[in-house]
Amino acid sequence: MKCPKCDHERWIARQRSRSYVIVDEFNEWEEDLECYDAGHPYGPYTCVGCGYEVEELDDDVEIYMP
Numbered sequence: 001m002k003c004p005k006c007d008h009e010r011w012i013a014r015q016r017s018r019s020y021v022i023v024d025e026f027n028e029w030e031e032d033l034e035c036y037d038a039g040h041p042y043g044p045y046t047c048v049g050c051g052y053e054v055e056e057l058d059d060d061v062e063i064y065m066p
Contacts, residue, residue, distance in 0.1 A: 001057045008049030011057060013041035 002009050017038040022031040044053045 003047040003049060003052050005052045006047065006050040008047050010048040011045040012048060013043060013045050015039055015041045 001011075003011075015038055017035050019035040020033040021029055022033060024030055043055050043057070045055075045057055046053050
């Protein structure tokens with residue numbers, strides 16, 4: 001879908017993922033090991049070009065946040 005404001009075709013989406021990390025003795029992050037599970041991206045979606053936001057990526061979108 002193209003952005004209705006600027007015609008850009010790339011969007012920032014949210015995605016939940018789980019990964020293994022290494023922590024120290026105080027449970028502070030030290031290093032990423034791997035991402036082993038990632039869910040399907042979901043909205044709201046933000047246009048990379050202009051910041052316009054929509055709930056869904058389809059041709060009949062409504063404004064999420066102006």
